[in-house]
Amino acid sequence: MNPDQHATGRLALHDATQGELIRVRGLVQGVGFRPTVWRLAREAELVGDVCNDAEGVLIRLWGSSAEIDAFCQRLMLECPPLGRIDGIERRLCAGAAPAAFTIVASAGGPVTTGVVPDAATCAACAAEIHDPADRRFRYPFTNCTHCGPRLSIVRSIPYDRANTSMAPFAMCPACAAEYRDPADRRFHAQPNACPECGPRVWLVGPDGADPTAADPQALDAVDAASRLLARGAIVAIKGIGGFHLACDATNAAAVAALRARKRRAAKPFALMARDLDVVRAICRVGPAEAELLRSAVAPIVLLDRLDAPAPGTAAIAEAVAPAQSGLGVMLPYSPLHHLLLQDWERPLVMTSGNLSDEPQCIDNDDALQRLAGIADAWLLNDRAIVNRVDDSVARVMGGQRRWLRRARGAAPAPLALPEGFAQAPRVLALGGELKNTVCLLSPGASQGTAQGGDQEAAQGADQGGCQEAAQGAGQEASPGVSQGTNQVTSQGTSQVQATLSQHLGDLEEARTAREFEQTVALYRQLFEHEPAVIAVDQHPDYRSSVLGRRLAEDLGARLVEVQHHAAHLASVLADAGWAADAGPVVGLMLDGLGYGRDGTLWGGELLVGAYRHWSRIGHLQPFRLPGGERAIREPWRCLYAQLVAGLDWPDVRRRWGDVEVIAALTAKPLAQLDALIAKGLNAPLTTSAGRLFDAVAAALGICREGIAYEAQAAIELETLARQALDEAGYPFAFADDEETWQLDPAPMWAALLDDLAAGLSAERIAARFHLGLAEALAELAARAAQAHGIETVALSGGVFQNRTLFEAVTAALRRRGLRVLSHTQVPANDGGLALGQAAIAALAGGS
Structure with a gap:
């Protein structure tokens, strides 16, 4: 018997047996799917075999029709935790039944299956690394079929060890036995390893020496790194998809040093906390947020900070997230992180290992070079990262998970169109x-062509192997088609x-x-x-x-x-999930900038249409960006351009000249900006919603002179708004030129300046802006929907990652009886x- 084959033993065949070829597509490789098939077949006393191939998983099964029906139903219900079945197709298979059910080696062919994302450490593996009696005690590369690296280590399909960065590590007898046992949760876990045969981790100081040797109390390199962090050091850590820079999040001096060395002036740092209890001591965590944090994705989740940390909890350094009321927090997602944080009752900063705006380091030598002068020590390992994968970032809005960055743990899981x-x-x-x-x-699967695929599959099955059958099965007819005696049925869905x-x-x-x-x-x-x-x-x-x-x-x-x-x-x-022929919707597309059909810069758009046809039927009132790129970096320019586009500047100075922001603008070189605007020279026309947010932020003194990272002004403006959600919003005007609607912020500016003159708080002004804009956008979309006989509005663009605006617009649209489509995947x-x-x-x- 081939060592990669595993028999259940001789099983008695039942009456009215038939052979079926069962094709399973989806995320079904590298997730323990074949052992699940093997277990279910053994429990049902069915015979046949199963293999991976380039299209997914191929099963040959002999039994009665009712038994195979029941098997397929159980397979759908008992799919492994990291797996996803997109479709099951069945057809009759000729040939004699084998004596047992076996798992056979992978077959090649054109690739149509998915690559499974990296997955956070499962509970069973986490228990092993903390158990002194287990052979994987404190081993930072512990994994099984339910967790561990996938995309970050894979070089090609099929997902077998030889096609990953684990290829250089030959398994010891104990690991090899686990790998070959279908009843073991490490069966065909490609990164399977232990301290005897797997990758190793070590600590390096700036002088090349090992700090572990200088710390006799350290258990190992990971513990030595943890002890350095407790003493205020900054440590570069090689993780699953790249390097992180870590320090104690409650140590103000360490956080300040990290900001200075990394050249990251203001953008918030992500945190990693040992467990949910540590997170709950500093942030509000609802059921949806808790589920996200504990998921196999283990993303950074944006959470609202508590007004004060729980008693006995050290305060997070202010420089972790300047001018923010929230924090981005994740839980440990690798054994190394679990071990590093096991003694920490406060979070660590865990930010990308790079200089600002550069990609994350993934290679040891590159990290030692590029992070020199930033890190005080490097926690390295010898498992190569093949593909850089940043941490995913999510936020719960409107009661649902919304991705801000879809990366580790989520990508590249395919989406069914x-x-x-x-x-x-x-x-x-x-x-x-x-x-x-x-x-x-x-x-x-529906793209398959009927070219005798069933006959070829049957011939392959007669030749006695899943691999041979796969060669014919690759040309299957569409589900639901019957060809002679070879019936085809389908369960689930199989889509592009x-x-x-x-x-x-x-x-x-x-x-x-x-x-x-x-x-x-x-x-x-x-x-x-x-x-x-x-x-x-x-x-x-x-x-x-x-x-x-x-x-x-x-x-x-x-x-x-x-x-x-x-x-x-x-x-x-x-x-x-909007079907290709489902008809048009009204779309509100709000972002920073996008190249428009007319050569101007769009960003506050009202569209009607769908995939094949669309038209622009409305937008925010256009204004100039004096200085082009400089206006994006210096929000005061956007503010001035907004005011002169909607109001008369001499009148603004007469009515609100004593208001601080108008006095500050008067001191700027406005004549130069006027010349740029008048000539349209280096002052492109835009309808950008993002730049409108920048202008309002500048009016309130937020990032007026410059921003340190993308969307900083808008993020800090929302932070203010959430501190004083008002009942009434500012007014906006509606105009149309018989072709397009325009949303004019001029009335909003007059009301905002009146409030500034009256001494209203910045928090209330920010809230009134958000609520007023939300109501105006909803009204604009509702008018367009009524005019076009449409009942559905779709929301997209980066501005809709603003929770306050998104939830207010969604609520306002629903009050008007409209269906709302928004992003969740x-x-x-x-x-x-x-x-x-x-x-x-x-x-x-x-x-």
């Missing part, structure tokens, strides 16, 4: 310039798959741009993806668009340019852009 994409070609969508992700669109990559970052940074190109090549190789269509943003100078045009020419693929906000609309429709920001590009390109060739 809605009904109507069955004829979609292979599409490669390259996203935008900021928060970039890429998306591969691949045909699902959209594989969205992990967050890659902002392509304006040179290292990130290079990594973006490498990731595109990797995903094409990993999924054996030869695109017929390449989709890009219409912006002519985005690096993603430049690469897309070059790839289209090199590959002979059709190039589709997709307008930025149309891609946002398609993204939320695909996310929400991909980010509303540009991280979801590639999904929308792919959906549009697949159906309509772009717009």
